[in-house]
Amino acid sequence: MSLALSGAARTPARRWRLPGTPGQIALALGIGAFLVAFLIVPVGSVIYVAFTEKGSGTFTLVNFADFFRTDLFLRSFWNSFYVSAATVVLASVFALPLAYITTRFDFRGAVIVQTLGFLPLIMPPFVGAVSMQLLFGRNGTVNLLMMDWFGIRIPFMEGLNGVIFVQAIHYFPFILINLSAALRNIDRAMEEAAQNLGSSGIRLFRRIVLPLAMPGYIAGASLVFVKVFDDLATPLLLNVKDMLAPQAYLRVTSIGIADPMGYVIAVVLIVVSVAAMWISALALKGRDYATTQRGGGGLARRKMRGWESALAYGVVGLILLLVLAPHIGLLLLSFATIWSYSPLPDGFTLAHYGRVFGESSLYIKNTLIYATLAGGIDVVLGVAIAYLVLRTKLVGRQWLDWAAMAALAVPGVVLGIGYLRTFFGVHLPDGTPLATLWIVIVLALAIRRLPYALRACYAALQQISESLEEAAENLGATKARTVRRIVVPLMTGGILAGFVTSFATAAVELSATLMLVQSNADAPLAYGLYVFMQSAAGRGPGAALGVIAVLLVAACTLLSQYILDRNQKNRGAS
């Protein structure tokens, strides 16, 4: 966001009096209209309640005063803050060694680590928390064994600890991905210069490597902070209610009570999230080192000595085991007959897969359609917004960016209710409300995941030198053709990364979906899974469906990774 300013610094002389070409203005207006229609209006229609007096509906700010006068809300606020900050710390503990070892050393399996490291983002709702309880809960596998062997019990999953633990595992890939990219972009000479001056090991990492990778780290960490701050599913599943997002959810959805405080909290969530993104952007202002360096070659990959190698594999293995624990638990659960108060299931069966086999194909089809469309909409919007912000001088272009990023902070349930409220009144020619169409689910998913794709596209465009575009324009290409033939091909990596993140996370999204699914025929996997997870007999099939969802998304992710690699190799060869 901060770099909007640097983008404006040098813009070629314009022939038009208008602040941009007519095409650019039309594009900006189009995107603005889209965001207004599918984000601002629906969300506004819900949260305006925060500013009204209950009963009379007159405008008031007293609800905000109540927020700050109520111990529960203040406690929730600090809990949310503490959990978010602690999650960033723990996620960093997971991400740092993985990113460092795989980018800094000759490490066999670095690609596998990077791929597996992405997997925790794809955690279907409900089953993740259930399998974490089975593994790390008070009477989970680890604690039962600990009790047996040492007579102690570690409160991994108790209260806020549990939320921090699960969230760190779930969201650490954001740090891993961004930090790895930043580490790879550091000029090798930067590190060698320090070694030459007598620095090595941890000190070298702390004083040179880490500060240089800081932009990537902060980008990832701020995303983690905001996501955790706004996430309600994990705390609720762990029965932690004194945090802001769960408080908002519980109040917004409580029956028969028109409680404005839920909406007040939603406003607070949005404000804090936008502030967090803004502060991180400020912190990074003028510090995008990776792109300003000459030379390159990335960090020198060092060969590891025997014991170093053993240590590295040990650390990587341990972290992977930990962060993939929900998936391991999920896999066990999907094959388990009964798993109750025991370190491992009593027995194994294929029956759960048999049960979901028939109906899962419908869910899979819907999931693929929704997630693909949502991802597609996201990258198109992402590229367009990034281009408008970085490459034009249109007035208010940053607002597009901020509005799109604000979607990060809108709780899914608020968006879902907003969609119902806004689009149920809009009728199609045959009388069906717009909100009952499955395309509305796609739009909600697209809006929810837009920030991920936008950040990826933004970073990709930032790394493209403007002179490449100027060269194309100099040779007679119009702006539009330059974008199509030069900018977009060069952004392929970033676009695909954005697509994958949006796609993968949209595929397992539930909170907005749950409000909008209108019939079983339109339901995605996450919804099917939710339905199963409501009964004792459904636990196994639900887990099986979860495994299918993870495999499906992982396969699509790998496929796009493969296409990306091939594209880059081709470009390198030519």
Next chain:
Amino acid sequence: MTATAQKMARPTAAPEAALHTEALDVRIEGINLSYGSNHVLKDIDLDIHAGEFFAFLGPSGCGKTTLLRLIAGFNTADTGTVSVGGRDIGRLPPWKRDVGLVFQSYALWPHMNVAQNVAFGLEERGVARAEIRRRVGAALEIVGLSHLADRRPSQLSGGQQQRVALARTVVIEPKVLLLDEPLSNLDAKMRVQVRRELRDLQQRLGLTTIFVTHDQEEANTVCDRIAVMSDGIVQQVGTPMELYERPANLFVANFLGTANVVEGVVCGSGTARVFETTGGWRLPVASGAEVPAGARLVFRPQVARIVEGQAGVPALMGEVVRREFLGSLVRYGVASGGQEITVDEPFRPGQGQHEIGARVAVEVPMSAVLWLA
């Protein structure tokens, strides 16, 4: 530009006195280095004297930077040793070598300001704060950047950045100073100035300095001795003049200055030896001249003379096809026997020039020629 154009400050009390540098010799013996099947350095032996300004000169890909990085510890030799001041440093990691390297890209850390960059190495060595402050001040004074201590690298010009890199390196009082193409990122005018400053600094600090470059003029002007490298082999070591006067082989002759290489074969034996050029001219070989097998006739443009009409001494006949006025001299190209011979003649106002198209004889003083394979 204005800042970089400043002369290095010459303070009254020499700031270099604050740095305790000593001159040590560097001995490189039997170094071999391969990347897979690519043999990058082959049997390198070099003896660099204490306090010497020494250059590794050669075209890109000759292995000169690889060798420099090997001394700094960033490459590991397959065989051979590197010792500084009689101590083998080959097994030390880069951070324990005390070998100061100035990177081609300068590699200034963008997250630190100038003073922090310079202080870094001292902090890593656990030097006391006051001492760090004193030495950083001295180092910045040496390079004339005391007034920019608080700037970030991105706020400096190329020349200033380079001086910071230099200050950052010498402040640790390295045993050897390594410079990797230090002038390549500067414009032509700056280069001349900075290379003089480098020479000057080296003299004041008395540091053994190794300078990697592909530019013979840079090497010639600042270095005491040069190792000319090609294909991972040290072709010849010597002072600039030695190398120019007595190149060991065709590569060195061609790489340092301009040389005419005339193809042909030596016929006869003893005092009656004659060099028969491929163009058909016969030139007597000076008695006592050692002519290796397959050698060619090599001479510098300024030793030959152009004569219009008949020549008095053995000569190559041809036609003037090019004339370039270079100020103090005029460079002629004479087409002869399918190749172009370059001849430099001093320019003296009032004296006539040879015209393009003139039939001329190029007199070759056979006693001053080289026979190189």
Next chain:
Amino acid sequence: MIRSAAFAATLALASFAATGAFAQGKVTVVTSFSKDVTDPIKGAFEKANPGITLDVQNRNTNAGVKYLDETKSNPQVDLFWASAPDAFEVLKGKGLLQKYTPKAEGIPAKIGAYPINDPEGYYFGFAASGYGIMWNTRYQQANDLPEPKEWGDLATAPYYDHVAIASPARSGTTHLTVETILQGEGWDKGWATIKSVAGNFQTITERSFGVPEAVNSGQVGYGIVIDFFAFSAQGSGFPVKFVYPTVTTVVPANVAIVANAPNTKNAQAFVDFLLSPAGQEVLLEPAIRRLPVNPAVYAKAPEGYPNPFKDPRFAAMTLFDVDKSGARTDVVDTLFDQLISFQLDNLKGVTKAIHEVEGKLAKKDNPQARALLSEARGLIAAMPVSEAEASSEAIRGAFTGSKEKGARQAELEQKWAGFAKEHYAKAKAKVDEAAKLAN
């Protein structure tokens, strides 16, 4: 430009697909019931009414109510099908349901003291369930814990930190249980009982199913649940046991037709089917295992199947006043949250201390310490509002937003939370004093 064209095309395509979905003979139901329940009933219903397809939308009760409210301008669903009667009361109050008189015969007016149908004919009970205690036998044996028989057992020392319950604000059935206790024992004594059990809670879940889930997996030992959660868990093979305490609650499960439903006729057919003997018999299936509201159907029930119409445990149920319950629903739920859910750490702290002192007193009695303990219990039991106040317009208005409200909801919540915190702290001080004496 290309994008917007593609978008328009997608929209067009979508609308086409939706039009095609308007098949004849469709009926859509929003339900909180799991697939285990809905699938067999769907099968039986579609078999009994050829040509009508039942489309099931799963939402939890709260989301379902919210959904109906948000879509009232143009309803797309025909039926609302869930347990909690209070949710139906809310829907009825908002005018989101339509009246109907089911054709079914042989269904009595009450189970125990609880009326099966809405007297005004807006929603109909089709099944009943009893509340009880479910526990994980492996957990119980591994921790050497007793088997409970009565609600009161759960308040005793061995059960400390081993019990789970769903939040009454989120689980209509739990709300009924709380209300039953309040009506049965009276406001003050009822709350005292609830708080004494709550002191032993390990967790208060947000979903009804969260409790059986935790017990099934062994994360919690004991749960206060509806019977069918336990029975279906047993049916799935989990090592759990269940007991109805001598005073249990009957919880009816209901169905209602949505106002302005697009397929009212089919919706009526579904209600009639559900209440017909054929529909009632489906409830006996092991995976569903609910109590039919038609007493005649029990003839086909397997051995040992509880019959609320004959079983004395159900007959002992207290007289339940629906109007009283309805008037103070929000107040009771909010009190539970503010005095228990959000003060659980404080409440547990003092409860644990009481258990410890009692343990010491059992070995060596000290009347002074006993007096202090009873004072502490009194402090814990104290309520910020009386029964009369709970139903008063002034306090109800804070929740419904009526003009007569005395304070805003947030102000009340803060006041109650402060009350609880202060009293628990005072109680803790008394217990600490008692602990010194007991040594």
